[in-house]
Amino acid sequence: MDAGNSRIKWRVGPQGDVHTLDWAQAEEWATRLMDTLAAEGGVLKRVVVAAVAPPARCALIKSQLAAALPDVSVQWLRSRARCCGVRLGYPDPGQFGVDRFCALVAARARHPDQAVLVINAGTAVTMDYMNASGDHAGGMIMPSMYAMEVGLTALAPNLGPFFADDRASGTGGVKKKASKTAKPDNSGEVGYLAVDTHSALVLGARWMMAAAVNQMAAALMEDASTPAFRILIGGGGGDDLQSMLGMPAMHVPDLVLEGIVLAARQQR
Numbered sequence: 001m002d003a004g005n006s007r008i009k010w011r012v013g014p015q016g017d018v019h020t021l022d023w024a025q026a027e028e029w030a031t032r033l034m035d036t037l038a039a040e041g042g043v044l045k046r047v048v049v050a051a052v053a054p055p056a057r058c059a060l061i062k063s064q065l066a067a068a069l070p071d072v073s074v075q076w077l078r079s080r081a082r083c084c085g086v087r088l089g090y091p092d093p094g095q096f097g098v099d100r101f102c103a104l105v106a107a108r109a110r111h112p113d114q115a116v117l118v119i120n121a122g123t124a125v126t127m128d129y130m131n132a133s134g135d136h137a138g139g140m141i142m143p144s145m146y147a148m149e150v151g152l153t154a155l156a157p158n159l160g161p162f163f164a165d166d167r168a169s170g171t172g173g174v175k176k177k178a179s180k181t182a183k184p185d186n187s188g189e190v191g192y193l194a195v196d197t198h199s200a201l202v203l204g205a206r207w208m209m210a211a212a213v214n215q216m217a218a219a220l221m222e223d224a225s226t227p228a229f230r231i232l233i234g235g236g237g238g239d240d241l242q243s244m245l246g247m248p249a250m251h252v253p254d255l256v257l258e259g260i261v262l263a264a265r266q267q268r
Protein backbone atom coordinates (compact mmCIF):
# COMPACT_ATOMS: atom_id res chain seq x y z
CA MET A 1 0.00 0.00 0.00
CA ASP A 2 1.27 3.45 -0.99
CA ALA A 3 -0.17 6.09 1.33
CA GLY A 4 0.64 9.36 -0.44
CA ASN A 5 -0.47 12.87 0.41
CA SER A 6 -3.35 12.85 -2.11
CA ARG A 7 -4.40 9.24 -2.37
CA ILE A 8 -4.07 5.70 -1.06
CA LYS A 9 -3.01 3.14 -3.68
CA TRP A 10 -2.91 -0.60 -3.13
CA ARG A 11 -2.76 -3.93 -4.86
CA VAL A 12 -3.00 -7.50 -3.58
CA GLY A 13 0.15 -9.38 -4.57
CA PRO A 14 2.76 -8.10 -7.03
CA GLN A 15 0.47 -8.43 -10.07
CA GLY A 16 -2.95 -7.52 -8.67
CA ASP A 17 -5.08 -4.68 -10.03
CA VAL A 18 -4.20 -1.27 -8.65
CA HIS A 19 -6.92 0.43 -6.58
CA THR A 20 -6.95 4.06 -5.51
CA LEU A 21 -8.88 6.05 -2.94
CA ASP A 22 -8.80 9.76 -2.12
CA TRP A 23 -8.15 10.59 1.52
CA ALA A 24 -11.61 12.15 1.67
CA GLN A 25 -12.99 8.60 1.40
CA ALA A 26 -10.35 7.02 3.65
CA GLU A 27 -12.95 5.85 6.17
CA GLU A 28 -14.04 3.36 3.50
CA TRP A 29 -10.57 2.03 2.91
CA ALA A 30 -10.78 -1.23 4.91
CA THR A 31 -14.16 -2.02 3.33
CA ARG A 32 -12.66 -1.44 -0.10
CA LEU A 33 -9.71 -3.68 0.77
CA MET A 34 -12.08 -6.44 1.90
CA ASP A 35 -13.96 -6.06 -1.42
CA THR A 36 -10.63 -6.37 -3.27
CA LEU A 37 -9.83 -9.54 -1.35
CA ALA A 38 -13.25 -11.02 -2.02
CA ALA A 39 -12.98 -10.24 -5.74
CA GLU A 40 -9.37 -11.29 -6.24
CA GLY A 41 -9.22 -14.23 -3.82
CA GLY A 42 -6.22 -15.49 -1.85
CA VAL A 43 -5.38 -15.28 1.81
CA LEU A 44 -3.90 -12.05 3.07
CA LYS A 45 -0.96 -12.60 5.44
CA ARG A 46 0.82 -9.29 5.46
CA VAL A 47 0.16 -5.68 4.59
CA VAL A 48 3.18 -3.59 3.65
CA VAL A 49 2.77 0.17 3.81
CA ALA A 50 4.94 2.93 2.40
CA ALA A 51 3.47 6.07 3.93
CA VAL A 52 4.40 9.72 3.51
CA ALA A 53 0.95 10.85 4.63
CA PRO A 54 0.74 12.70 7.96
CA PRO A 55 0.54 10.75 11.26
CA ALA A 56 -3.22 11.20 11.77
CA ARG A 57 -3.88 9.58 8.38
CA CYS A 58 -1.45 6.73 9.11
CA ALA A 59 -3.23 6.20 12.44
CA LEU A 60 -6.54 5.90 10.57
CA ILE A 61 -5.09 3.20 8.33
CA LYS A 62 -3.61 1.43 11.34
CA SER A 63 -6.90 1.35 13.27
CA GLN A 64 -8.89 0.21 10.23
CA LEU A 65 -6.43 -2.64 9.64
CA ALA A 66 -6.50 -3.67 13.30
CA ALA A 67 -10.30 -3.76 13.25
CA ALA A 68 -10.83 -5.43 9.85
CA LEU A 69 -7.84 -7.79 9.72
CA PRO A 70 -6.61 -8.35 13.31
CA ASP A 71 -4.52 -11.42 12.39
CA VAL A 72 -2.67 -9.84 9.51
CA SER A 73 0.81 -8.44 10.18
CA VAL A 74 1.49 -4.88 9.10
CA GLN A 75 4.93 -3.71 8.01
CA TRP A 76 5.66 0.02 7.76
CA LEU A 77 8.57 0.48 5.36
CA ARG A 78 11.35 2.98 6.01
CA SER A 79 13.95 4.41 3.66
CA ARG A 80 17.26 2.64 4.22
CA ALA A 81 20.84 3.66 3.40
CA ARG A 82 21.20 0.47 1.32
CA CYS A 83 18.53 -1.75 -0.14
CA CYS A 84 18.13 -3.91 -3.25
CA GLY A 85 21.25 -2.47 -4.90
CA VAL A 86 20.33 1.17 -4.13
CA ARG A 87 22.73 3.31 -2.04
CA LEU A 88 20.85 6.34 -0.85
CA GLY A 89 22.50 9.74 -1.22
CA TYR A 90 20.84 11.30 1.84
CA PRO A 91 23.18 11.04 4.86
CA ASP A 92 20.01 10.75 6.98
CA PRO A 93 17.83 8.13 5.21
CA GLY A 94 15.02 8.83 7.68
CA GLN A 95 14.50 12.18 5.96
CA PHE A 96 14.05 10.63 2.52
CA GLY A 97 10.44 9.98 1.50
CA VAL A 98 9.77 6.25 1.51
CA ASP A 99 7.80 6.63 -1.74
CA ARG A 100 10.89 8.07 -3.44
CA PHE A 101 12.94 5.24 -1.92
CA CYS A 102 10.58 2.55 -3.25
CA ALA A 103 10.56 4.18 -6.69
CA LEU A 104 14.38 4.03 -6.75
CA VAL A 105 14.30 0.36 -5.70
CA ALA A 106 11.85 -0.42 -8.52
CA ALA A 107 13.91 1.55 -11.06
CA ARG A 108 17.06 -0.32 -10.03
CA ALA A 109 15.32 -3.69 -10.48
CA ARG A 110 14.04 -2.68 -13.91
CA HIS A 111 17.42 -1.33 -15.08
CA PRO A 112 20.11 -2.93 -12.89
CA ASP A 113 23.05 -1.74 -15.01
CA GLN A 114 21.88 1.69 -16.04
CA ALA A 115 21.71 5.18 -14.62
CA VAL A 116 18.16 6.46 -14.11
CA LEU A 117 16.38 9.71 -13.46
CA VAL A 118 13.26 8.83 -11.48
CA ILE A 119 10.43 11.34 -11.54
CA ASN A 120 7.50 10.85 -9.16
CA ALA A 121 4.54 13.00 -10.13
CA GLY A 122 2.30 12.96 -7.06
CA THR A 123 1.18 15.77 -4.75
CA ALA A 124 4.77 16.89 -5.04
CA VAL A 125 6.96 16.21 -8.07
CA THR A 126 10.30 14.69 -7.12
CA MET A 127 13.29 13.97 -9.36
CA ASP A 128 16.09 11.63 -8.26
CA TYR A 129 19.25 10.65 -10.10
CA MET A 130 20.87 7.23 -9.52
CA ASN A 131 23.98 6.11 -11.41
CA ALA A 132 24.61 2.75 -13.07
CA SER A 133 26.14 1.39 -9.84
CA GLY A 134 23.02 2.20 -7.82
CA ASP A 135 24.44 5.30 -6.12
CA HIS A 136 21.70 7.85 -5.60
CA ALA A 137 23.30 11.26 -6.13
CA GLY A 138 20.32 13.20 -4.75
CA GLY A 139 17.21 14.85 -6.07
CA MET A 140 14.73 17.67 -5.76
CA ILE A 141 11.18 18.30 -4.58
CA MET A 142 8.79 20.76 -6.17
CA PRO A 143 5.05 21.40 -6.08
CA SER A 144 2.82 19.57 -8.55
CA MET A 145 0.58 21.71 -10.72
CA TYR A 146 -2.27 20.95 -8.35
CA ALA A 147 -0.14 22.11 -5.40
CA MET A 148 0.67 25.30 -7.33
CA GLU A 149 -3.07 25.89 -7.66
CA VAL A 150 -3.73 25.28 -3.98
CA GLY A 151 -0.86 27.59 -2.99
CA LEU A 152 -1.70 30.40 -5.40
CA THR A 153 -5.44 30.40 -4.77
CA ALA A 154 -4.83 30.41 -1.00
CA LEU A 155 -2.90 33.67 -1.43
CA ALA A 156 -5.08 35.11 -4.22
CA PRO A 157 -8.56 33.64 -3.58
CA ASN A 158 -10.27 35.77 -6.24
CA LEU A 159 -8.56 33.68 -8.91
CA GLY A 160 -10.66 30.65 -8.03
CA PRO A 161 -9.70 27.00 -8.56
CA PHE A 162 -8.32 26.05 -11.94
CA PHE A 163 -7.67 22.30 -11.77
CA ALA A 164 -9.78 21.17 -8.82
CA ASP A 165 -12.98 20.54 -10.76
CA ASP A 166 -11.16 18.20 -13.16
CA ARG A 167 -9.80 16.21 -10.22
CA ALA A 168 -13.25 16.01 -8.69
CA SER A 169 -14.70 14.68 -11.93
CA GLY A 170 -11.98 12.03 -12.03
CA THR A 171 -10.49 13.13 -15.32
CA GLY A 172 -6.98 12.74 -13.95
CA GLY A 173 -6.04 16.21 -12.84
CA VAL A 174 -5.15 18.79 -15.40
CA LYS A 175 -5.30 17.14 -18.76
CA LYS A 176 -8.76 18.00 -19.99
CA LYS A 177 -8.71 21.69 -19.22
CA ALA A 178 -5.04 22.09 -20.01
CA SER A 179 -5.47 20.64 -23.47
CA LYS A 180 -8.29 23.06 -24.19
CA THR A 181 -5.89 25.83 -23.30
CA ALA A 182 -2.63 24.49 -24.57
CA LYS A 183 -4.02 23.39 -27.93
CA PRO A 184 -6.56 26.10 -28.74
CA ASP A 185 -6.57 25.29 -32.46
CA ASN A 186 -6.22 21.50 -32.13
CA SER A 187 -2.91 21.69 -33.98
CA GLY A 188 -0.99 20.04 -31.16
CA GLU A 189 1.05 23.21 -30.59
CA VAL A 190 1.39 24.40 -27.02
CA GLY A 191 0.10 27.92 -26.62
CA TYR A 192 2.18 30.73 -25.10
CA LEU A 193 -0.33 33.41 -24.24
CA ALA A 194 -3.84 33.16 -22.82
CA VAL A 195 -6.63 35.73 -22.97
CA ASP A 196 -8.81 34.58 -20.07
CA THR A 197 -8.03 34.02 -16.40
CA HIS A 198 -8.66 30.30 -16.29
CA SER A 199 -6.49 29.60 -19.33
CA ALA A 200 -3.77 31.93 -18.06
CA LEU A 201 -3.59 30.03 -14.78
CA VAL A 202 -3.54 26.59 -16.39
CA LEU A 203 -0.95 27.72 -18.92
CA GLY A 204 1.22 29.24 -16.20
CA ALA A 205 1.23 26.06 -14.11
CA ARG A 206 1.98 23.89 -17.14
CA TRP A 207 4.85 26.11 -18.23
CA MET A 208 6.35 26.11 -14.74
CA MET A 209 6.20 22.34 -14.61
CA ALA A 210 7.43 21.76 -18.17
CA ALA A 211 10.27 24.28 -17.84
CA ALA A 212 11.43 22.85 -14.52
CA VAL A 213 11.51 19.18 -15.49
CA ASN A 214 13.01 19.80 -18.93
CA GLN A 215 15.68 22.17 -17.67
CA MET A 216 16.60 19.87 -14.79
CA ALA A 217 16.87 16.85 -17.13
CA ALA A 218 18.88 18.88 -19.67
CA ALA A 219 21.25 20.13 -16.95
CA LEU A 220 21.84 16.57 -15.77
CA MET A 221 22.55 15.47 -19.34
CA GLU A 222 25.22 18.14 -19.69
CA ASP A 223 26.81 17.32 -16.33
CA ALA A 224 29.77 14.95 -16.70
CA SER A 225 29.21 13.62 -13.17
CA THR A 226 25.77 12.27 -14.15
CA PRO A 227 26.38 10.04 -17.21
CA ALA A 228 23.66 9.07 -19.70
CA PHE A 229 20.46 7.95 -18.01
CA ARG A 230 17.01 6.58 -18.67
CA ILE A 231 14.01 8.53 -17.41
CA LEU A 232 11.23 6.74 -15.52
CA ILE A 233 8.06 8.59 -14.49
CA GLY A 234 5.65 7.35 -11.82
CA GLY A 235 2.72 8.76 -9.85
CA GLY A 236 -0.83 9.90 -10.58
CA GLY A 237 0.30 12.93 -12.61
CA GLY A 238 2.89 10.93 -14.58
CA ASP A 239 0.94 10.66 -17.82
CA ASP A 240 0.48 14.39 -18.04
CA LEU A 241 4.06 15.10 -17.08
CA GLN A 242 5.39 12.70 -19.70
CA SER A 243 3.50 14.66 -22.35
CA MET A 244 5.42 17.80 -21.32
CA LEU A 245 8.86 16.23 -21.33
CA GLY A 246 10.84 16.98 -24.47
CA MET A 247 12.84 13.76 -24.20
CA PRO A 248 12.08 10.01 -24.16
CA ALA A 249 10.78 8.71 -20.85
CA MET A 250 9.02 5.58 -19.71
CA HIS A 251 5.77 6.04 -17.80
CA VAL A 252 5.41 3.44 -15.03
CA PRO A 253 2.34 4.58 -13.08
CA ASP A 254 2.83 2.09 -10.24
CA LEU A 255 6.58 2.41 -9.73
CA VAL A 256 6.17 2.94 -5.97
CA LEU A 257 3.96 -0.14 -5.54
CA GLU A 258 6.49 -2.14 -7.54
CA GLY A 259 9.30 -1.01 -5.24
CA ILE A 260 7.27 -1.72 -2.09
CA VAL A 261 7.13 -5.43 -2.97
CA LEU A 262 10.92 -5.57 -3.51
CA ALA A 263 11.88 -3.51 -0.44
CA ALA A 264 9.47 -5.47 1.77
CA ARG A 265 11.24 -8.72 0.89
CA GLN A 266 14.56 -7.28 2.05
CA GLN A 267 13.26 -5.44 5.12
CA ARG A 268 11.13 -8.30 6.47
Ligand SMILES: Nc1ncnc2c1ncn2[C@@H]1O[C@H](COP(=O)(O)OP(=O)(O)O)[C@@H](O)[C@H]1O
Nearest residue numbers: 004005006007122123144146172173235236237
Ligand atom coordinates in the same frame (compact mmCIF):
# COMPACT_ATOMS: atom_id res chain seq x y z
N1 LIG B 1 -8.70 11.28 -9.11
C1 LIG B 1 -7.59 11.92 -8.77
N2 LIG B 1 -7.49 12.46 -7.54
C2 LIG B 1 -6.36 13.09 -7.17
N3 LIG B 1 -5.31 13.27 -7.99
C3 LIG B 1 -5.35 12.79 -9.22
C4 LIG B 1 -6.48 12.07 -9.67
N4 LIG B 1 -6.22 11.65 -10.91
C5 LIG B 1 -4.97 12.09 -11.23
N5 LIG B 1 -4.47 12.80 -10.24
C6 LIG B 1 -3.16 13.44 -10.30
O1 LIG B 1 -2.31 12.64 -9.53
C7 LIG B 1 -1.67 13.40 -8.52
C8 LIG B 1 -1.66 12.55 -7.30
O2 LIG B 1 -0.95 11.38 -7.63
P1 LIG B 1 -0.56 10.31 -6.56
O3 LIG B 1 0.58 9.55 -7.14
O4 LIG B 1 -1.74 9.53 -6.10
O5 LIG B 1 -0.07 11.30 -5.39
P2 LIG B 1 0.32 11.01 -3.89
O6 LIG B 1 1.29 9.85 -3.92
O7 LIG B 1 0.94 12.28 -3.46
O8 LIG B 1 -0.92 10.67 -3.13
C9 LIG B 1 -2.46 14.69 -8.38
O9 LIG B 1 -1.60 15.77 -8.09
C10 LIG B 1 -3.13 14.84 -9.73
O10 LIG B 1 -2.35 15.62 -10.59
Ligand SMILES: CC(C)(COP(=O)(O)O)[C@@H](O)C(=O)NCCC(=O)O
Nearest residue numbers: 004005052095096097099122123124
Ligand atom coordinates in the same frame (compact mmCIF):
# COMPACT_ATOMS: atom_id res chain seq x y z
C1 LIG C 1 8.32 14.75 -1.22
C2 LIG C 1 7.10 14.00 -0.74
C3 LIG C 1 6.18 14.94 0.01
C4 LIG C 1 6.35 13.45 -1.97
O1 LIG C 1 5.15 12.85 -1.52
P1 LIG C 1 3.88 12.59 -2.49
O2 LIG C 1 3.85 13.63 -3.53
O3 LIG C 1 4.11 11.22 -3.11
O4 LIG C 1 2.70 12.57 -1.61
C5 LIG C 1 7.50 12.77 0.13
O5 LIG C 1 8.38 11.96 -0.56
C6 LIG C 1 8.12 13.21 1.44
O6 LIG C 1 7.44 13.54 2.39
N1 LIG C 1 9.47 13.22 1.49
C7 LIG C 1 10.22 13.60 2.68
C8 LIG C 1 11.26 14.62 2.35
C9 LIG C 1 12.32 14.13 1.37
O7 LIG C 1 12.12 13.15 0.62
O8 LIG C 1 13.40 14.76 1.35
